[in-house]
Amino acid sequence: MKKTAAILLAIILCIAAAVPSFAKEGFVDKYYRASDYLDGMTYDEWENLCSFLDEIANRQSFDVTCALESGIGNETIDRYAADMYSEYQYGYGDDKDGIFLFVNGESGEWYIYTCGKGTKLFNADRINNIGEQVKDDIAAGRYYYAFMNFAELCDGYITKGYPTLSVEAQQPITNEQAEAKTAKPGAVPAEQENSGKKKPLSIMWLPISFGVGILVAFIVVGSMKASMKTVHMQAAASDYTKSGSFSVTESRDVFLYRNVERTEKPKNNTEEK
Numbered sequence: 001m002k003k004t005a006a007i008l009l010a011i012i013l014c015i016a017a018a019v020p021s022f023a024k025e026g027f028v029d030k031y032y033r034a035s036d037y038l039d040g041m042t043y044d045e046w047e048n049l050c051s052f053l054d055e056i057a058n059r060q061s062f063d064v065t066c067a068l069e070s071g072i073g074n075e076t077i078d079r080y081a082a083d084m085y086s087e088y089q090y091g092y093g094d095d096k097d098g099i100f101l102f103v104n105g106e107s108g109e110w111y112i113y114t115c116g117k118g119t120k121l122f123n124a125d126r127i128n129n130i131g132e133q134v135k136d137d138i139a140a141g142r143y144y145y146a147f148m149n150f151a152e153l154c155d156g157y158i159t160k161g162y163p164t165l166s167v168e169a170q171q172p173i174t175n176e177q178a179e180a181k182t183a184k185p186g187a188v189p190a191e192q193e194n195s196g197k198k199k200p201l202s203i204m205w206l207p208i209s210f211g212v213g214i215l216v217a218f219i220v221v222g223s224m225k226a227s228m229k230t231v232h233m234q235a236a237a238s239d240y241t242k243s244g245s246f247s248v249t250e251s252r253d254v255f256l257y258r259n260v261e262r263t264e265k266p267k268n269n270t271e272e273k
């Protein structure tokens with residue numbers, strides 16, 4: 001039983017070690033904070049946008065996310081955005097604090113969804129102002145600049161805190177400022193450009209993960225083996241009984257059966273003569 005449990009534990013540890021965890025405190029991080037299913041951004045632009053959104057999230061303890069979709073079918077854009085926010089497990093903490101800009105590239109529609117603390121931080125005035133600042137870039141297909149501008153505006157509003165009754169305006173970033181934030185400029189491999197903006201895990205994770213799992217399994221099984229008492233074969237049956245646990249109250253010999261063989265006596269031939 002112990003051996004079976006140790007094997008099952010080792011298998012579980014191997015599987016767990018084979019899947020790297022990217023979760024940060026307060027965030028699930030199941031998906032990237034920027035999704036591009038229309039290929040409306042280059043890989044460098046998408047990568048830089050994700051890095052900027054991650055930096056805002058960890059600094060502000062608040063999730064700023066965005067997505068560019070190729071179409072939403074017959075679903076309404078507000079319902080689609082809400083479902084996507086929930087499915088991707090966006091948001092910080094138990095209340096899923098965050099703001100989400102969703103763009104339907106097929107129709108050009110866009111929608112800003114808020115959750116948790118985001119519903120208080122971003123009132124109608126702030127959302128309308130953000131919309132005015134990003135709508136032209138969205139309409140022109142400049143999605144990277146629209147998303148970067150959205151992130152900058154949200155970051156500023158989060159820093160300001162809860163809004164007052166007056167309309168608060170904030171200047172958008174220029175295209176030059178957005179370009180200045182692009183990290184690691186240069187050519188990007190075609191396979192990365194066409195990867196749906198999902199960065200694949202390195203193949204090196206596989207042997208490393210299984211190696212770690214096997215090492216942990218050996219440690220667990222070794223500790224269990226060391227805790228067991230060593231048993232050696234004994235010559236006498238009395239060595240296998242605990243002193244005082246076996247008492248003989250009666251003993252007797254019982255004769256069960258006997259086997260008698262009869263052999264005919266040979267005749268004396270001399271007497272007959």
